[in-house]
Amino acid sequence: MTRFSSFIFPSSFLQIVEVSTSKTGKHGHAKCHFVAIDIFNGKKLEDIVPSSHNCDVPHVNRTDYQLIDISEDGFVSLLTENGNTKDDLRLPTDDNLLTQIKDRFGDGKDLVVSVMSAMEKSRSVALRTSAPSNCPL
DSSP states (O other), X not given: OOTTXXXXXXXXXXXXXXXXXXXXXXXXXXXXXXEEEETTTOOEEEEEEETTOOOOOOOOEEEEEEEXXXXXXXXXXXXXXXXXXEEEEEOOSOHHHHHHHHHHHHTTOOEEEEEEEETTEEEEEEEEEOOOOOOOO
């Protein structure tokens, strides 16, 4: 595992921010010290494991959706590629991204939200203004 790799800690999806390895001790096993951040709630976690152990690596999807609406109860309505709506995603907890979404949506701009999904959880991670369509009406 290297810095910025992802792995699964019991019931969490983490991104490694620091790795250090100790020398082998009298019992013959080197230890790895991982410092990682949970991508869904931002909590910092640390773990020490023998370097010979395996760890699970999650399958992570990053998908772009067009933002349709922001509801009063803190959910966003997104348009999928096949034309359906995705209404089960909450507004991000990151104040900077939350402010950007609300301000730009309030200005009437067409926005694309990038959503990261892993382990049946999803989170908004980025925002951009959609490119104007070159298709004449």
